[in-house]
Amino acid sequence: MAYWPHWLVVVVVAPLVGAVLAPVVGRGRPKVVALWALAAMGVTSLAALNLIVRVAEDGPFSYDMGGWEPPVGIELRFDEFGASVGIICLLGMLALLFSYRYAEHTLPTERVPYYYSLMLLNLTGLIGFVVTGDLFNLFVFMEILSLSGYALVAVSGERIAEMAAFKYLVMGAVSSLLVLFSIGVLYSVTGSLNMADVAARLGDWGARSPAMLALAGLSLGFMVKAAIFPVHIWLPDAHAIAPSPVSAILSGLVVKVGVLGMLRVYQIFYAAETLDLTGLNTLLVWLGAISIVMGAFFAIFQEDVKMMLAYSTISNVGYIMMGLGLASSYGLIGATVHVFNHALIKATLFLSAGAMIYRTGYRTLHDLRGVGKAMPITTIALSIGAISIVGIPPTAGFLCKWYIALGAFQADQPFFGVALVFGALFIFVYYIRMVNAFYFQPATHPEIAEVSEAPLSMLVPVIILATLCLVMGILGRIPLSFIEPAVTRMLAPLGG
Amino acid sequence: MKRALVAALLIVAAIPLLSIVAELPPHAAPDSPAYTHVSAHYLEHGAEEAGAENIVTDVILNYRGFDTNGEVTVIFTALAAVLAILLLPSEERVEERPAPAMPVSMVVRFVVRLLAPFIALFAVYVIMNGHVTPGGGFQGGTILGALVIALTIVLGEDEAHRLLPRPARPWLQAAAPLTFVVIGIAGIAVVGSYLGFPAEEPWQWVRTAWLVILEIGIGVGGGAIIGTLFWTMEAER
């Protein structure tokens, strides 16, 4: 075997080793452990880059763990959707860099190594979740990232942090159990855990209702993870109260686990061709539409900046779910690319908001008035993020929303295209409110004018992300055409 | 009111669920898909292909070793999570503990001291014999953890802390995932894939050795983590 498939192992194992050794390396040395975590992610990013180049050249490939061919052993699989490993590495690096000062100053020294350990474990779980081709392995990695996610919410030690984390834990654990139960059902009717093999054998068992139960359980489980209306209630508190770099990861990547999980499930069920998925698709489109409007609506009334961003995540995941449910090629392409772009944009927003909170100590719009003059670069970055998330061309947010709208027309459901535009208008309102407060209103606290710009380790990630928001808007065609073959392959059984 | 509503909803939900589980392959039937596809391969070839007479161990450590690699990472995640949430800054730590309301009786102290080596021996037996009898690293690790907890309760924390010396503690806690990574990379070097085990004629002893090393790693790491979890939570009383 050629050497390069081993990168697929490296991409999972490197952050894992980084995580388990972080407490060994970092006893009482918060700076060293930050650099260690960055180094681990550096190796991971290198591996991810190799894989993405490889998949662009040769198409999807897989790796048999322990040399056992699937379905006997576990298969890792890397396809175009797997390229989300790239964004996971990028955001991971930037969030870790942002934590360099943030963690040292906001957490007790003893806890810092474990903070980095949890961050790396979270990223390990995310990467493993994306690259595995085995249902049970998917569950295991999902648990790694969920557990570390619950803990990261509580790590700040703020007053309601533990309560938010507990709520998140209970809902997350119930959804994980639904997923595990459904995996059990799929196993009982197919005798296999490998996704491709399950898809091939799903039709063999006479009764179709077990497959339906599994589909329902998996969808519901992943919907909770994706925080779609009406199971979104855990998200706002958890994402708002977590430390800012954690919020960036949770909002940018961890909720996408629900989306990517749905994509995986759809790949199985579309390929199996045993069930009619129209009903589920309609449900997804409706729930997506409700999430868009509701998330945007609640965001308008928030005073806390991070709370606002958290609600905006609900509405953006709504866009993605809608694109998934439309089941037309444009909608699906738009949705998958929005997974990438929303991750970039939301990380920009959360990190720049985090830098403001770090410097000023305030977190409501009212208190943060006038921060635009004191921290010009951070505020510009936040504004770029805001424009992108509304979807104004030429930023990253525009193209995918445009594609999802096109998808709605393609699927003959123009109503949802209109709903989408309305949602964008709502979102526009609250970001205008935010930008207005930062630039044009007189400062509530006069001392805010004396606040200095964020430190370099926070400024660099924020600038990189804001630049990417603009660049991805201009070069947006590249990811679109990159993901297209995968979408075509997935929708092929539908005859379109 | 709310409770009655929830109960009613769940009872309604039970009806379709029960009707669906009735359509699953019949329970305990030897011709069900679950028994005839992948598992049939494990049962038929497991002992010679994967190297352990206990087929469950074959599945855990060899066929689906990567799952177990993830699983030991989950326990490590729990440890990191609990420490990140509960670990007190050193200045806040209370050195003076209030004495327990009732001192541990001398009989209990004596019996636990007497039994401790035997419990440890049993744990080692369970760990080392995982590939031929029921048991293995997790079970043995739990016994080790229970031993640490028993000693903490009876002999006090300071005495029990000596079981896991402070400088070695982070290494011991990370033992299980690290063992997996080391064996996995050895697999790449020797067989050409992560967590691969040599199966050809003269090298079968290597395979057995690796299986035992994995079991030991899981056992030591599991025991250390369970002990630490207990200490960390106990310090918060």
Next chain:
Amino acid sequence: MIEALWNNLDYAASVVLFLIGLYAVIAKNNLVKKFMGLNIMETAVFAFIVALGVVEGGDAPIHGPDAHPPFTNPLPQALILTGIVVAVSTTALALSLIIRIHRQCGTIEADELREME
């Protein structure tokens, strides 16, 4: 259908157990009880998956001189070993969260906590 359900009684029992756990998670007020509900749900799912592996007259899947087929299905047992470890980890994390909540707010009743917010 009743006959099929009777035959699959193990699965039906785990479904019922699952719903009982879910009831506790939703309806109970005490955080520890909520969490015990979650543990009941976990047990239900584990019981379901282990029951999938049962085979009529099956023996423990350990080869050796005294062993004779049929053996039970080893895969569900291996999966649930992993599942149990995950459940233990979740329990540890949840308990430490509850400890912190109790320390900070002095109560672990959900309604009292909601009033405090």
